[in-house]
Each structure stands twice: as C-alpha cells, then as structure tokens.
Amino acid sequence: MTDATAPSTTESILTSTARDWSSDVTTFKGVPWGKAMMWIFLVSDTFIFTCFLVSYMTVRMTVTDPWPNPSEVFALAIPNELFGWQFLESPIPVPLLLIAIMTFVLISSSGTMAMAVNMGYQRNKKGVVLLMSATALLGFTFVAMQGYEWSKLIFEEEVAPWNNPMGAAQFGSFFFMVTGFHGLHVSAGVIYLAIIAYRVGRGHYDKTNFEIVEITGLYWHFVDLVWVFIFALFYLW
Amino acid sequence: MATAEIPYQETVPLHHPKTWLGKYVFSQDHKVIAVQYGITAMAVGLVALVLSWLMRIQIAFPGFLEGFGADEYLSSITMHGMIMVIYLLTAFLLGAFGNFCVPLMCGARDMVFPFVNMLSYWVYLISVLVLLVVYPLMLFTDIQATGAGWTLYPPQTITAGTPGADWGIVLMLASLAIFIVAFTMGGLNYITTILQARTRGMTLMRMPLTVWGIFIATFLGLIAFPALFVSAVMMLLDRLIGTSFFMPAIVSLGQKLEYSGGQPLLFQHLFWFFGHPEVYIVALPAFGVVSDLISVHARKNIFGYRMMVWAIVAIGILSLIVWAHHMYVAGMHPAFGFFFATTTLIIAVPTAIKVYNWTLTLWRANIKLTVPMLFALSFVLTFIMGGITGLFLGNVIIDIPLSDTYFVVAHFHMVMGVSPILAIFGGIYHWYPKLTGRMLNDTVGKIHFYFTFVGTYVIYFPMHYLGFVGVPRRYYETALGGHFPDWYPVSAHHLNIFITIAALIVGAAQMLFIYNLVHSYFKGKKASDNPWGANSLEWRTPQTPPSHGNWDERLPTVHRWAYDFGVPGHDTDHIPQDVPRKESA
Numbered sequence: 001m002t003d004a005t006a007p008s009t010t011e012s013i014l015t016s017t018a019r020d021w022s023s024d025v026t027t028f029k030g031v032p033w034g035k036a037m038m039w040i041f042l043v044s045d046t047f048i049f050t051c052f053l054v055s056y057m058t059v060r061m062t063v064t065d066p067w068p069n070p071s072e073v074f075a076l077a078i079p080n081e082l083f084g085w086q087f088l089e090s091p092i093p094v095p096l097l098l099i100a101i102m103t104f105v106l107i108s109s110s111g112t113m114a115m116a117v118n119m120g121y122q123r124n125k126k127g128v129v130l131l132m133s134a135t136a137l138l139g140f141t142f143v144a145m146q147g148y149e150w151s152k153l154i155f156e157e158e159v160a161p162w163n164n165p166m167g168a169a170q171f172g173s174f175f176f177m178v179t180g181f182h183g184l185h186v187s188a189g190v191i192y193l194a195i196i197a198y199r200v201g202r203g204h205y206d207k208t209n210f211e212i213v214e215i216t217g218l219y220w221h222f223v224d225l226v227w228v229f230i231f232a233l234f235y236l237w
Numbered sequence: 238m239a240t241a242e243i244p245y246q247e248t249v250p251l252h253h254p255k256t257w258l259g260k261y262v263f264s265q266d267h268k269v270i271a272v273q274y275g276i277t278a279m280a281v282g283l284v285a286l287v288l289s290w291l292m293r294i295q296i297a298f299p300g301f302l303e304g305f306g307a308d309e310y311l312s313s314i315t316m317h318g319m320i321m322v323i324y325l326l327t328a329f330l331l332g333a334f335g336n337f338c339v340p341l342m343c344g345a346r347d348m349v350f351p352f353v354n355m356l357s358y359w360v361y362l363i364s365v366l367v368l369l370v371v372y373p374l375m376l377f378t379d380i381q382a383t384g385a386g387w388t389l390y391p392p393q394t395i396t397a398g399t400p401g402a403d404w405g406i407v408l409m410l411a412s413l414a415i416f417i418v419a420f421t422m423g424g425l426n427y428i429t430t431i432l433q434a435r436t437r438g439m440t441l442m443r444m445p446l447t448v449w450g451i452f453i454a455t456f457l458g459l460i461a462f463p464a465l466f467v468s469a470v471m472m473l474l475d476r477l478i479g480t481s482f483f484m485p486a487i488v489s490l491g492q493k494l495e496y497s498g499g500q501p502l503l504f505q506h507l508f509w510f511f512g513h514p515e516v517y518i519v520a521l522p523a524f525g526v527v528s529d530l531i532s533v534h535a536r537k538n539i540f541g542y543r544m545m546v547w548a549i550v551a552i553g554i555l556s557l558i559v560w561a562h563h564m565y566v567a568g569m570h571p572a573f574g575f576f577f578a579t580t581t582l583i584i585a586v587p588t589a590i591k592v593y594n595w596t597l598t599l600w601r602a603n604i605k606l607t608v609p610m611l612f613a614l615s616f617v618l619t620f621i622m623g624g625i626t627g628l629f630l631g632n633v634i635i636d637i638p639l640s641d642t643y644f645v646v647a648h649f650h651m652v653m654g655v656s657p658i659l660a661i662f663g664g665i666y667h668w669y670p671k672l673t674g675r676m677l678n679d680t681v682g683k684i685h686f687y688f689t690f691v692g693t694y695v696i697y698f699p700m701h702y703l704g705f706v707g708v709p710r711r712y713y714e715t716a717l718g719g720h721f722p723d724w725y726p727v728s729a730h731h732l733n734i735f736i737t738i739a740a741l742i743v744g745a746a747q748m749l750f751i752y753n754l755v756h757s758y759f760k761g762k763k764a765s766d767n768p769w770g771a772n773s774l775e776w777r778t779p780q781t782p783p784s785h786g787n788w789d790e791r792l793p794t795v796h797r798w799a800y801d802f803g804v805p806g807h808d809t810d811h812i813p814q815d816v817p818r819k820e821s822a
Contacts, residue, residue, distance in 0.1 A: 047463035
C-alpha cells in the first residue's frame with residue numbers, strides 16, 4: 001500500500017470510509033481477494049442459518065404438541081462410579097452438562113484459532129501449524145461429542161427426525177437438521193483447517209503474508225458464532 | 238480521484254491453458270464461461286418454449302394433443318415457470334452477461350477466482366441435467382415431472398394426486414439446491430471482482446450501469462437464494478424421511494397421513510423471501526443493460542446517472558421487504574397485507590425514477606433505431622405496462638378478485654418474463670460483435686424484433702381481459718364434457734385460440750434469432766472494434782474478440798464515466814472511458 005492510500009490518524013472513520021468507497025481499484029484497501037470473498041460468502045451463509053433458525057422459531061411457537069424440556073432432554077448424569085471406584089451415592093443428572101462442555105470446547109477452538117492468526121502475522125510457521133492443528137483437534141472433539149449426543153438422543157430417548165416420544169415431532173426434525181447442518185460446517189472446517197495447516201507447514205504460502213490463515217479463521221469464528229445462536233435457541237429456550 | 242494503487246491483476250500472471258480442452262471446454266476464461274452459460278440457458282429455454290406451446294395448444298384446442306393429459310399439463314406449467322425464471326433468466330443475465338460484462342467493463346483481466354468461476358458453470362450444468370433428466374425418465378418409467386406449479390406450495394406438492402409428488406419433486410428440489418451452489422460460486426466472484434479488482438481510475442461511480450445492475454442483483458441473489466435453499470432442504474426432508482416442517486395433519490384420499498403440526502405458510506414465506514427478490518435479480522441487470530443501450534444508441538449521456546445508481550440500490554433494498562404481497566390470499570394476518578402493500582407501492586418510486594430517466598435520456602437525443610435500441614425501447618414500454626398492472630396487484634383489495642386469474646399471468650409475463658428477455662435480446666445484439674468479431678444480420682434482427690415485440694402484446698394484452706372476466710389460470714380444461722360453464726363467455730375461448738396462434742408464431746420467430754446467431758458467426762459482416770461508438774471499456778480491448786486476459790501488459794486507465802456522448806467543444810461524438818481529460822476540462 002502506498003502512502004496516498006494510507007489512512008491518516010487525524011481523519012474520522014467516516015471520511016476514510018467515504019474515500020475508500022469513492023476510490024478506484026479496490027474498495028476495501030489492503031484486503032486480499034480471498035478475504036473479501038470469504039466475508040461475502042459468510043453473509044450468504046448467515047442467511048442460510050437465519051432462515052433455518054427463524055423457521056425453527058416459527059414452528060416451535062405454533063406447534064400444538066408439547067415441546068420437550070431441554071434441561072431434561074439434554075441432561076447428562078455424572079456417574080457414581082468409575083472403574084469400580086464408587087465415589088458418589090448415586091448418579092447426579094446435571095442439566096446441559098454435555099452441551100456446556102461442547103460449547104466450551106468450541107469456544108476454546110476459536111481462541112486457538114485467533115492465536116494461530118497472530119502467529120501467521122509474525123510469520124511463525126511452526127506456531128501456525130501447531131495452533132491450527134489444535135483448533136482442528138478441538139473441532140473434531142466437538143463433532144465427536146455431538147455424535148455422542150445424537151446417539152444418546154436416538155438410541156436412549158428414541159428421538160428421530162420424524163418421531164419424538166416426548167411430544168412434538170418437530171423437536172427432533174429441527175434439532176437434527178440444524179445441528180446436523182452446523183456439524184457439517186464444523187466437519188468441513190476441520191478438513192479445511194487440516195489442509196491449510198499442512199500446506200503452511202510445507203511452505204506453500206511462504207511468499208504471501210499468510211492471509212490464508214486469517215481467511216480460515218474467519219470461517220471458523222463464523223461457525224463458532226452460529227453455534228452460540230443454536231445453543232441459545234435450542235438448549236436455553 | 239485516481240490513486241497510485243497498482244491493480245493486483247497486473248502483478249500476477251494469468252494461467253494460460255495449452256490444450257484445446259482447457260481453452261474451450263474446461264476453460265477458466267470468463268468470456269468462454271459466459272458463452273457456455275448463454276448457450277446452456279438458451280437450450281433449456283427452448284425446452285420451456287416448447288412446453289408453453291403444448292400448454293397453449295391444450296388451452297385453445299382441448300384434446301388435440303394425444304397423451305397430453307392433466308398431469309402433463311400441470312407438470313409443463315411447473316417446468317416452464319421454473320426453467321424460465323431460474324435456469325434461463327437468472328442464468329443468462331448473471332451467468333452470461335455477468336461473466337462477460339463484469340471483468341471487461343471493470344477493466345479486469347478475468348474474474349478474481351477463475352477456477353471457482355469455471356466450477357460455477359459446471360455445477361450449473363449439473364443442475365440443468367438433474368432438472369431435465371425427468372423427461373427421459375417419464376418415457377421409460379412411471380416417474381412424472383412435478384406438477385405443483387413453480388411456487389411448489391406444500392402440502393399439495395408432496396401429497397398424492399399432484400403429478401410427480403413422489404419423485405418429480407425430489408428431482409426439482411435437488412436441482413434447485415445444486416443451482417444455488419452454482420450461483421453462489423459465480424456470485425461471489427462477480428461481487429469480489431467488482432469491489433476489489435477494478436482498473437486504475439475505475440471508481441464505483443464511473444462503472445457502467447450494467448455493472449451496477451449485475452452487482453446489486455448478485456448481492457440480492459446471495460441473500461435471497463439461501464431462503465430457497467433452506468425451504469428445498471426442508472421439503473426434501475418432509476418428502477424423503479417424513480418430517481413435518483411444512484406438512485400439517487392432513488387427510489389425503491381418505492387416509493390420515495403420518496404428518497402433523499407443520500406450517501404450510503412457513504414455506505410460502507421462505508419461498509417468497511427468495512421469490513420476490515428473484516424478480517429484481519432478473520430485473521436489475523436488465524435495467525442496467527437497457528440504460529447502457531439507450532445511452533449508446535441515442536448518442537446522449539444517461540440522464541441522472543447517480544439517481545440511476547441509487548434507484549438500483551433502493552430497489553434492491555426494498556425488494557427484500559415486500560415478499561408477502563404474493564400471499565394476500567394465503568390466510569396470513571390482514572395487517573401484514575397493509576404493510577406489504579405499502580412497501581410494494583413504495584417500490585414504484587425508484588422504478589419511476591428509472592423510467593423517467595430513460596425517457597429523459599431519449600428526449601432530443603440522436604436516436605439510432607438499431608436492433609439493440611429497438612429492443613431497449615421495447616423493454617421500457619413493456620416494463621411500464623407490467624409495472625402499471627403491478628399497481629393493481631399490489632393493492633390487497635384489487636388483488637383478491639384478480640388472484641389466480643389470467644390477469645396475474647399477463648402481469649408477470651409482461652414485467653418479469655418478456656421484459657428481461659427483451660433486454661437480453663438487446664444485449665446480445667449489442668455485444669455479439671465484441672464477442673465474436675462479427676455483426677448480426679440487421680434485417681433478420683429487425684424481423685425478429687417486430688415479431689417478438691408485437692407478439693408480446695398480441696399474446697399478453699388479451700390475457701388482462703381474460704383475467705378481468707375471471708378466467709382462472711392453471712386450468713387444464715375449462716369446458717367439462719364439451720360444455721363451457723355458464724359464467725364463461727365463449728368469446729374468452731375465442732380469445733384463447735387467438736392467443737395460442739399468436740404464441741405459436743412468435744415462438745417460431747425465435748428460430749430466426751437462433752439462425753441469425755449461428756449464421757452470422759460464420760458468415761456475418763466483420764465487426765470493427767467499436768461498431769456502435771460506445772465508451773465503456775469492453776469496446777477498447779486491443780483485440781476483437783478480446784484475447785484471454787483481455788488487455789495488454791498494462792490494464793487500461795479510466796479517466797471519465799462511460800457516457801460522454803456529444804460533449805460540446807469536442808471533435809468526436811463520443812469519448813471512451815480511457816481517453817484522458819484535457820488540461821482545461
């Protein structure tokens with residue numbers, strides 16, 4: 001970037017924004033194509049999740065059959081014994097325990113991702129590979145726990161997308177569809193992270209500023225952000 | 238205004254394929270992809286044209302077509318609508334014009350991610366194949382194309398009795414979902430190219446209006462298509478694994494179905510949240526193309542360029558909050574009708590700005606009645622016609638009696654069926670010389686124009702009358718047992734025969750256009766670099782047709798807007814965008 005386009009410290013954001021939008025060549029100064037494209041894709045993807053969640057809210061508010069109590073459905077019991085060692089009188093069911101752990105894991109992965117982006121700017125390839133791998137691992141853990149949650153719902157509670165012994169069938173339909181769609185996003189993200197981490201390690205991006213790490217990070221943070229809404233609307237409502 | 242920023246595309250080499258396959262089939266060149274999109278869209282459009290012939294023959298001469306029963310009629314209605322709206326108009330205006338115009342008019346070498354752009358076409362082709370595979374299947378199996386109407390309203394779409402309720406609808410929804418993936422890959426490219434890959438001096442407010450139209454339309458597509466995607470996924474689940482998103486408890490053919498508790502209205506909201514912006518996804522690029530055509534062929538700058546841009550932006554934003562005017566009779570809360578009627582009528586303001594500006598551009602202009610200009614002018618007329626009937630339908634109280642009559646058919650064919658088609662024709666006649674290096678035949682073009690333009694009015698004008706009389710749309714047969722019902726005037730049937738004959742002739746006249754395209758490609762008059770004397774950058778490429786990469790080593794530098802025609806005190810009648818300003822100016 002030349003000095004002519006560098007923002008001066010004295011002008012307001014409004015002035016510099018207006019200047020960028022009225023300038024030639026690029027509207028977002030210093031933003032690589034891939035990053036701009038990822039942002040625009042995320043806007044589009046936001047609308048997909050918004051449509052899913054608004055549909056869910058609409059149906060949930062109008063459905064006549066009872067809606068299961070999420071605190072009970074998603075409760076996880078702390079076992080009273082481990083490997084024959086009994087440390088509690090009886091198992092303690094804790095509402096939302098599993099989902100709390102899952103959310104913690106996913107939010108932590110956003111933290112490691114942010115650190116990876118920072119390492120990218122410092123051109124610390126080893127740090128990038130390590131932290132991106134950690135992010136992918138946390139993401140994988142999330143998907144694995146989601147698989148456990150799904151199997152618990154399917155086999156123990158006998159909830160299916162078309163059937164729900166506790167009330168409205170739409171509970172299962174929306175739960176599996178929306179968390180499934182989000183889970184696909186996370187899985188795709190894990191693969192994406194793994195590929196980019198591998199390529200960073202192989203020196204594929206040495207001639208660039210490692211923007212690719214930030215672009216991957218954008219996607220990952222988006223997937224995490226979506227989870228916050230799914231968490232609030234499915235588990236806390 | 239110009240900064241010292243170097244366009245990134247000047248610094249990176251373009252990948253040049255060596256093989257024939259890489260140059261012309263799996264090409265990453267935006268111009269080849271545009272042609273691929275265009276040819277595929279036209280081919281699939283011809284299928285839809287034949288379907289409309291079949292339907293018209295059935296309406297005018299019931300029983301004339303052997304084996305064209307009610308099921309085939311209903312599935313033809315559905316396929317005709319869906320093909321025309323999505324696989325022809327959207328694909329042509331954004332896939333073909335978008336690909337061809339955006340990099341050339343912005344002064345870019347190519348789209349920012351040519352590989353993704355190529356994938357966009359091939360995924361689009363897959364969606365077309367998934368859509369059309371139903372026809373061979375209809376011949377050899379008992380699978381039927383879906384007959385739910387292009388709006389695909391549940392619950393009838395997937396309950397027994399509707400043609401294709403078992404597998405036809407699955408193919409349709411799958412094809413739509415695939416199309417949306419293709420569109421997203423293309424659309425991300427158009428927007429990123431326009432925002433981040435313009436050439437020196439090309440500010441947003443110097444872009445030709447075609448690019449503005451494509452830009453806002455693509456943006457609308459990226460936020461409206463998700464609603465269609467979501468509704469397609471949900472209906473597929475309803476159909477395939479028995480969820481009840483859209484399906485209420487329902488008795489079908491005396492049997493209570495497994496469904497319960499779903500919301501049919503939810504689908505309508507999702508569908509029209511896509512469906513209404515879709516009208517403007519198709520209309521905005523057409524607006525842009527027509528603005529450029531009118532300015533170039535009237536040798537006068539477009540009147541109120543800035544207002545034209547802001548009108549496009551305003552229409553784009555407003556189009557997102559009017560969707561439920563398609564649902565006045567659906568049983569939603571009446572207060573919604575008030576809200577959506579209000580927002581709908583507000584859209585008339587920016588639209589009127591555009592129409593007045595086109596008219597004022599023509600005022601005292603040096604109008605050249607070339608074929609592209611004829612089509613552009615006919616677009617304005619037809620769009621005004623369709624827009625005015627839109628005022629009728631936008632008002633709840635007038636809409637209710639007119640709902641589901643031929644008035645609606647006439648309205649949307651005028652405003653979003655024929656108008657964009659006229660703009661597409663105009664655009665093809667305008668850009669063909671740059672694309673192929675040859676001119677289209679003028680005489681054949683004019684014959685094609687008069688058949689199409691006059692034909693439009695001959696076909697759709699009487700339909701307004703049919704609608705007022707109360708003739709319902711989508712009826713396979715009005716005369717049950719050979720007798721028309723009492724309320725049905727025989728003159729309406731005579732009018733239907735008239736419309737059918739006109740439709741057959743106008744449809745056949747389109748073959749002239751295809752003949753012209755093919756014949757001129759080989760035998761047409763050689764085109765000069767800038768046959769229309771236009772100013773925008775696509776006419777300033779070093780080669781005609783432009784080579785891969787469009788420009789020489791250095792991208793062109795833009796010094797002015799694209800509408801400097803007949804500037805006083807200048808020796809030429811037009812000044813292209815890359816001509817520097819004089820010191821005094």
